[in-house]
Amino acid sequence: MRMGLAIDASCDLPQDFLQQHNIAVMPIAVRVDQSTFKxxxxxxxxxxxxxxxxxxxxxSAETEPCSVEDVQKLFLEKLVLENDCVFCLTITATRSPIYEHVVKASFAVLKHYRQVREPAGMTGPFLMRVMDTRSLFAGSAPCVVEAVRLMQADETPAAIRERLAYIAENSYGYMLPRDLYYLRARAKKKGDRSVGLFSAVLGSTLDIKPLLRGYRGDTSPVGKVRGWEHGCETLFQYAADRVRAGLLVPVMCTAYGGDLDELPKLPGYDKLVQACEEHGVTLMQAPMSITGMVNVGEGAVTIGFAAEEHPIDF
Structure with missing residues (x-):
């Protein structure tokens, strides 16, 4: 059985990894002033x-996730002809409508795929499995990496679905934003009251940065640090400790909302590199998606990994 993967653009993974494993990306349209980005x-x-x-x-950017019609087009014009089963992995449904769009599109895809495959001499069934990674940005990456491994091991769709559901339930995405004023302005634009003006002013005045976590569909602050550099060191030290404690998927995913060459230069990153090397964990580096940057601001740092539930102490 030929199996494939599709993700939405806000899942932060390196481009070479996506190309190597022929992973389709469901795009998001972003409009800022007079500029439009795909x-x-x-x-x-x-x-x-x-x-x-x-x-x-x-x-103030407007973002438009891949529509139901666009998802249908991607599948019926391309993916159903290249695969017998495709897993669609999206960021948490609590923060984006993309999961809902893909689920709706799947009904039409499964209804009409035979009309596309049979003229091409493909008579077998086509399977489409849509899964919510329960996290966001780099936190969605471990599910994608694990899906690739399972497919390469020729696991059945049922076994893959069960394993990915477990990984999604235990995936963590952490973020250190650089600019609280920006984060509040974006939250206000989207009607999200999670970052109040008082908190933004106080945090910026005292140079206090929140550490945010995406986990099991919830996105909320779980700690705070004083100063950007100290925040980087704290986040990367925590990631290194999780590597040493053991991961469910041997990969630590990192992303940066800016020039990716700056990521390895951040305070504490070298210790994360060392921990990954010592424990046989692959350290991935990816640029944050445009969608991610307009939602949390440029210069943000994120990490993502999958691990058993554990206490948090920042």
């Missing part, structure tokens, strides 16, 4: 976004 994880498009230096204006 967020499909293309490094050139990310660089174009960064080079325009839209800065604080990005908080």
């Amino acid at each position: 967020d499909n994880r293309d490094p050139a498009e990310v660089q174009r976004f960064l080079s325009l230096k839209l800065g604080s204006r990005s908080h």
